[in-house]
Amino acid sequence: MSRIQFSVQVRLVSDLTRSKQFYEEVLGCEVNDVWAVRDDFALGFKLMQAASSSDIKPNPPGKGQVTPWDTYAYVDTHQELDEWYEELISRGAEVVQEPQLTEADWGVWKDFAIKDPDNYVIAFGSGKKE
Incomplete structure (x- = not known):
């Protein structure tokens, strides 16, 4: 296969x-x-x-979602996520979701999101504290 x-x-x-x-x-x-x-x-x-600006259609928010995502990418640790956030800010990224923590049964998730020039939202997250 x-x-x-x-x-x-x-x-x-x-x-x-x-x-x-x-x-x-x-x-x-x-x-x-x-x-x-x-x-x-x-x-x-x-x-x-x-072909037309009306063809550009970023995702709407999902049920219960405040910030919609068009792409979701993972990094290994919260520290790497924080470093990546700082690097993106220094490069002029427009943040649409500040870094936030979400607690779950298995641990703590952390993520943030930026948007591109056509309002596509690219989120980054990590599930490891260390």
């Missing part, structure tokens, strides 16, 4: 040049004509110019 090597999310964007700049400068992705990837495709996007 064949194995999938990686996957990417397809993003219709209003301005391909502006989006490529965001994904490169803010998220630190390697960007070429349409690909924006980092960490060996752990985070990957195929950016496509939208």
